Amino acid sequence: MQAFRPLLALLVGAATARALKMNSWQARLDKALLDVDLGLGSRLRLFGKAVTDPALAADVQRSLSAIRASGFAQGHPEAIDTLFPMGTTARADLEGLAALRRQIPEVLQQQRRQPLSDAPRGAVPLPPLPDAAEVLSSLVALATDREKQASLREETKDLLRRTPKxxxxxxxxxxxxxxxxxxxxxxxLRAYEPFTVARTSMRGSGAGAAGEGFNTLAAYLFGKNERAQSMAMTMPVQTAMRDADGACAQPSSMAFVLPARFADAPPAPLASSGVRIDTVPARLVAVQAFAGLATDEEVQRQRAQLLRALADASLAPADGAELILLQYNSPLTVPWRRRNEVALEVAGGIAAARAAAAAGAAAIVGGAAPDSEPAGGVAATAVASAGASAPLAARPSQDESDEL
Structure with missing residues (x-):
């Protein structure tokens, strides 16, 4: 990973010009209305700056003119790009809601196709109702324990966050x-460092098999292992998909990433648990994010889109690479805010990563800034994920961003 640091620094420095302008009225209004972590005072200040920005009236007028000139069907894409540019939460919400229009009928159709025999094997019966005294004790503890209250607030906010904190x-x-x-x-294109996972094979497909795999891994993570060692939940949940004749078939395995402090010496799974420990080596991975529900059809669409992007960049999946579905959110997260990704290992490994980084840096430095770059862009992800010693101009602090 050290070999990537100089290239990442160049990418970070160049990416600041590509990111959504944090002092634009769109960014301020988006943050004021949709940021779940912002205090009331900061919301009011940002809202006031947004609605008094002369650019707001000009952009609204430009959007209305585009719709009048081209009609709603042809003019609304330009209006949306102007009022809700890529990088805003509002834009991601709009596209997530649009995705749900096709995903929800697919979920219903998938449920009708699902045979009863695919119900999870060995399903655990519903637990008995909790004891009233225990419930009362838990409520009293919650009412008096500030740490538990703060934890509950964060968990509640996570239901509205695209990426949990x-x-x-x-x-x-x-x-x-x-x-x-x-x-x-x-x-x-992401250069991943090695990490360790707990993995279980998937039997069948659909919600039943996914639920069984999740429960098996959660039991291991929360203490059903040789050490009775409880570990913290991580993200994302990874589901490997079999690939036959150029089309993804049913899932083959599900995996939880183990916390880094357990990676070198993880607790041994119980012999009958069906869990095994795997080490995922350093590798170059192509990833496409999408919102909403990960239906079979949506995964296929995103896979096809990712393969087109790789082909356009003169890259290809590694031989025998499995498609991996990455899911970051609780099932209770509002559907249009869910973050999903499809991922494929890229042929060429670290050598391809160096070439891709060099080509990407040249493209950023020499080309015009695309309108579709999300807020923070490469800069935010590189600094947050890799710890690169690069400028932080693209990631203002909370206090600074409140006053933009």
Whole structure:
């Protein structure tokens, strides 16, 4: 990873010009209305600056003119690009809601196709109702324990966050973005550091098999192992998909990333648990993010889109690479805010990563800034994920961003 640091610094420095301008009225209004972590005073200050910005009236007028000139069907894309540019939460919400229009019918159709025999094997019966005294004791503890109250507030906010806070993830650096119409931004090439996972094989497909795999891994993570060692939940949940004749078939395995402090010496799984420990080596991975529900059809669409982006960049998946579905959110998260990704290992490994980083840096320095770069862009991800010693201009502090 040290070999990437100079290239990442160049990417970070150049990316500040590509990111959504944090002092624009769109960014201020978006933050004032949709940022779940902002205090009331900061919301009011940002809202006031947004609505008094002369550019707001000009942009609204330009959007209305585009719709009048071209009609709503042809003019509304320009209006949306002007009022809700890529990088705003509002834009991601709009595209997430649009995705749900096709995903929800697919979920319903998938449920109708699901045979009863695919119900999870060995399903655990519903637990008995909790004891009333225990419930009362828990409520009293919650009412008097500030730490528990803060934890509950954060968990509640996570239901509205695209990426939950406080959960550990594998370390990676974004070395290049790839052109494409992704709803949550362009596809990315990521150089991942090695990490360790707990994995279980999937039997069948659909919600039943996914639930069984999740429960098996959660039991291991929360203490059903040889050490009775409880570990913190991490993200994302990784589901490997079999790939046959150029089309993804049913899931083959599900994996939880282990916290880094357990990576070298993880607790041994119980012999009958069906869990095994795997080490995922350092590798170059192409990733396409999407919002909403990860239906079979949506995964196929995103896979096809990712393959097109790779082909356009003269890259290809590694031989035998499995498609990996990455899911970051609780099932209770509002559907249009859910962050999902499809990922494929890229042929060429570290050598391809160096070439991709060099090509990406040249493209950023020499080309015009694309309108579709998300806020923070390469800069935010590289600094946050890789710890690169690069400028932090693209990531203002909370106090600074409140006053923009």
């Amino acid at each position: 406080g959960l550990e993830t594998p370390k990676y650096a974004v070395v290049r973005t790839l052109d494409g119409p992704g709803t949550l931004g362009a596809a990315e």
